[in-house]
Amino acid sequence: MLDVRRMQVLRAVVGSGSVSGAAGVLGYTPSAISQQIAALEKEAGVELLERVGRGVRPTAAGLLLSEYAEAIGRQVAEAETALADLVAGRIGRLSVRYFATAGAGLVAPAVARLRERHPGVRIDLRLARDVEDSLAEVREGRADLALAVKGEGGGGVRLVELLEDPYLAVLPRGHRLVGRRSVRLAELAEEAFVGSEWPGPCLDAQIDACEAAGFRPRFVVESEDYVTAQGFVAAGLGVSLVPRLGLGSRHPGVVVREVRDPVPSRTIHAVVRESAPPQPPLDAFIEALREAAAGATGTS
Known part of the structure; x- marks a missing residue:
């Protein structure tokens, strides 16, 4: 196998036209240069230089290896530059998993900020169909970050809290409470509820708040979709609780009011691998996600 460092010595000899000239460029003695060339010729199994007067010139094999050495030198320089850019955060690649309602309100503005500040960083964005699957991807190193609601640290992952996303009351127009700026959660105790969440931490946040207010919601429709839930509410089938981030598009037949005493809320986290290198x-x-979260809650 050819020694790359010796090939660079050969390149210096060919470039300067003499062993002494290469020694001056590289800071070696002429004897050391000659020894390196002799070792490289032994590795190559062919002569690489021939004497011409007081200098040397490359044989065909010597010229070939010198050209490859020059190409290798350029690649090493490019690799060093790329490595420095990677360490400094100017380039890189991130794999991100997110859930639907965090997409428009958090992920999109965060990606825009990152592209503006670090245009060399590429992001692989994938919508997570199953939160547990996305967390498993983070634990196993197949994803760098996932967005999740509630959750717990440990098990190889670390949680970074981004924001509290409060639930708002979605009421049909003409409802008895639409004249209020906000409604107490207990005032909805006797209402029929239109479900807006899949079973899981988001639905748990609604139910826990209702139970803290002294009742358990009576679901008459399970839509498990914020837009569809608004449609059922507009039709007069009940009221619903929808998180602020989930109210990007409001149905013209509903009125939205803040909820208090208590405020149902879901906590959104960024989940990263605990043992991941910097x-x-x-x-x-x-x-960027934190900044987007501050903007979404009006605290920026």
């Missing part, structure tokens, strides 16, 4: 692009993206 990644400046990941840190920059988490910061």
